[in-house]
Amino acid sequence: MIEVTNLTKQFGHKTAVDDLSFTVSKGEVLGFLGPNGAGKSTTMRVVTGFLPPTSGDVSVCGISMVRHPKKAKRKIGYLPESAPLYNDMSVHGFLGFCADMRGLSGAAKSAAVERVIETCFLQSVARQAIDTLSKGYRHRTCLAQSLIHDPEVLVLDEPTDGLDPNQKHEVRNLIQRLGREKVILFSTHILEEVDAACTRAVIVDQGRIVADGTPAELKAQSSDGTLQELFREVTTAETGGNGGGSGPDPGKEPEPSGDGPDDGQD
Amino acid sequence: MKDTWSIFRRELASYFSHPIAYAIIIVFILVSMGLTFSFGRFMQVRDANLEWPFFFWHPWIYMLLAPAVGMRMWSDEQRNGTIELLGTFPLSPWSAIFGKFLAAATVWLVALGLTFPIWITANKLGDPDNLMIFAGYLGSFLVCCTFLAITMLVSAFTRDQVVCLIVSVAACVFMVLCSYDDIVRELTKVFSEEIVEPVVSVGVWDHYRSLMRGSFRLLDFVWFASFIIACLLGTSAVLSAKRA
Numbered sequence: 001m002i003e004v005t006n007l008t009k010q011f012g013h014k015t016a017v018d019d020l021s022f023t024v025s026k027g028e029v030l031g032f033l034g035p036n037g038a039g040k041s042t043t044m045r046v047v048t049g050f051l052p053p054t055s056g057d058v059s060v061c062g063i064s065m066v067r068h069p070k071k072a073k074r075k076i077g078y079l080p081e082s083a084p085l086y087n088d089m090s091v092h093g094f095l096g097f098c099a100d101m102r103g104l105s106g107a108a109k110s111a112a113v114e115r116v117i118e119t120c121f122l123q124s125v126a127r128q129a130i131d132t133l134s135k136g137y138r139h140r141t142c143l144a145q146s147l148i149h150d151p152e153v154l155v156l157d158e159p160t161d162g163l164d165p166n167q168k169h170e171v172r173n174l175i176q177r178l179g180r181e182k183v184i185l186f187s188t189h190i191l192e193e194v195d196a197a198c199t200r201a202v203i204v205d206q207g208r209i210v211a212d213g214t215p216a217e218l219k220a221q222s223s224d225g226t227l228q229e230l231f232r233e234v235t236t237a238e239t240g241g242n243g244g245g246s247g248p249d250p251g252k253e254p255e256p257s258g259d260g261p262d263d264g265q266d
Numbered sequence: 267m268k269d270t271w272s273i274f275r276r277e278l279a280s281y282f283s284h285p286i287a288y289a290i291i292i293v294f295i296l297v298s299m300g301l302t303f304s305f306g307r308f309m310q311v312r313d314a315n316l317e318w319p320f321f322f323w324h325p326w327i328y329m330l331l332a333p334a335v336g337m338r339m340w341s342d343e344q345r346n347g348t349i350e351l352l353g354t355f356p357l358s359p360w361s362a363i364f365g366k367f368l369a370a371a372t373v374w375l376v377a378l379g380l381t382f383p384i385w386i387t388a389n390k391l392g393d394p395d396n397l398m399i400f401a402g403y404l405g406s407f408l409v410c411c412t413f414l415a416i417t418m419l420v421s422a423f424t425r426d427q428v429v430c431l432i433v434s435v436a437a438c439v440f441m442v443l444c445s446y447d448d449i450v451r452e453l454t455k456v457f458s459e460e461i462v463e464p465v466v467s468v469g470v471w472d473h474y475r476s477l478m479r480g481s482f483r484l485l486d487f488v489w490f491a492s493f494i495i496a497c498l499l500g501t502s503a504v505l506s507a508k509r510a
Contacts, residue, residue, distance in 0.1 A: 050353040051509050073356040080354075084347030088280045100272035101355040145351070 001025045001183050002047060002153055007056035009042050009207075016042040018207035019056070024200075026152075029179035031198035032187040035235050039207035040187040041081050044157050047185065048078040060153055074102075077146035081157040083139045087131035091122055091141050094130060095148060102149035116144035121170070136167045143171070147178075154178060156186035160193060172197045191227045194218075203234055210234040269357040273365025274372075281335070281373050290335055291377040297327055298381060308384075315395075316388055320381075321402040321478045325470055328410045329442045333434035335373055336417030337427045339366045340505065344425035353509070359502055367411075367418055367498060374410045378403060398480030405477025408490040409470050413438045415497035422504040445469020 002024040009017040017039045024030040034040050045051040047058050049069045058065040063072040086094055095116060099109040117126050120140040125133060130141065139162065146154060159175065160168040175184060175197045186197070194201045194215050201218060203211040211218055211234050215227070222230030281287040298320070302308045306319030343349040352362050388394045417434040424430050443449050445466045453462045466472070473486040 045350070048354045050350055052506075070356045070358070073354055076354065078351075078354045080347060080350040082347050084350060086276070086280070086348055087346070088283045089276075093279075097272065097276050098351075098355075101269065101357060103268075103356070 003059045005057050008054045010054045024183050029184040029199050031194045031201035034204035038204045048155050049073050076153045077151035079146045079156040083142035085130045092126045098145045098148050112148050116147045120144040153183045205235040269361035270365045274369050277369030287373050294377045317478050324406040325442045328413050329438035332413035333417040336370050336414045337430040339418045340421040341427045341430045370414050401477045401480045405474045412493050415494040419497045419500045422501045445471040
């Protein structure tokens with residue numbers, strides 16, 4: 001499970017993540033929603049140990065990422081936002097390298113590579129050079145990398161970004177399927193994905209959580225019963241907020257408090 | 267250790283799957299041999315000593331070519347975002363730094379190794395001091411590693427390979443020129459001893475020259491090693507400061 005407590009991440013004077021706390025338990029698929037620049041990717045980078053937090057802690061399966069990064073990183077599979085890959089390698093070679101990095105070797109390594117190639121439907125391109133792949137295949141190759149060591153926790157940063165509708169569907173199904181045994185945290189700004197894949201969702205704005213609940217609970221919080229409306233109400237500081245008078249606490253509360261630190265940051 | 271080995275293998279395969287390693291090796295061999303037989307007057311001086319005809323030219327070639335091998339070390343990772351993969355794998359940053367450095371050094375070891383015909387030629391035509399030749403090769407390789415370490419440090423700062431190339435070449439050129447005899451002589455005419463001495467101490471010639479002449483001084487090894495280690499430590503510091 002993932003436990004994020006009072007996480008703050010500042011870049012110079014800019015606060016990207018502001019005192020964020022949440023937990024994701026086993027069997028849960030948490031959708032991380034928010035407008036661009038809300039701090040989703042930064043949060044995920046801190047959770048996966050790529051960025052050190054300014055303050056607060058992240059624990060993965062009970063292991064602190066701050067104190068035991070190497071141990072905690074073993075538990076996590078991570079798909080970064082732009083699905084970065086080594087373009088000069090073949091898909092098979094790249095996955096083999098990732099298996100090496102995850103400490104797999106020999107028969108376990110080849111079995112793991114074969115398994116993720118199958119899971120992510122990469123059989124037809126396995127021997128192809130990565131720089132000749134289409135965007136969908138690139139994405140799936142990077143997703144395969146995150147699954148290679150069969151991690152307990154998966155952190156996926158916009159896993160469906162840039163995919164065609166069929167591929168989006170496949171990836172969502174995959175997330176749902178994996179979500180049964182793993183802890184999954186994935187970010188998106190596509191609201192329909194919340195219904196399609198999440199058991200719970202949080203909406204983040206300016207580095208803070210402004211709404212948290214199951215898709216049904218979130219819908220109930222909005223004035224017209226849709227996620228779109230709730231999203232607009234809780235995230236658009238300049239235009240939203242005033243219209244959402246009927247919205248319950250999690251939606252309304254952050255508006256004034258969201259303005260306060262904003263002034264402080266600038 | 268295993269992580270370093272995996273990174274090393276990947277990096278080395280990457281160099282040899284691009285034309286870059288082949289281009290560098292071929293250009294290095296052509297230029298070093300060309301200089302040996304033209305300006306170096308290897309045949310004319312009728313001396314089997316390789317110090318002046320052959321080894322003398324190496325720092326001049328390295329200062330331009332070594333950064334071309336090293337410029338992608340971290341710039342490429344940062345530009346492609348693959349640094350995010352490396353940063354979330356359970357490995358220490360040192361595995362990646364050492365692995366990358368050793369892979370680039372290996373490309374140069376191959377290039378340097380492929381100049382072996384000159385050694386055979388010297389042995390056929392005369393009776394050279396082979397220990398001295400070995401010391402020359404060792405010194406040459408250490409100069410090259412020093413330049414690679416500087417390039418690695420620069421590449422940690424920028425995601426742009428061209429910027430990395432330009433800055434690293436400038437730094438390497440400085441290290442070659444600042445301790446070159448003719449230039450040191452000119453410098454001492456203009457500046458006082460207190461200014462010239464620290465500048466000259468950054469240069470590679472003093473340390474390379476003694477190895478070229480076949481003397482193994484501990485001082486030189488310490489100088490090369492500390493310069494390289496300082497650059498690698500700097501790389502680690504820059505990479506972690508960038509994330510903080």
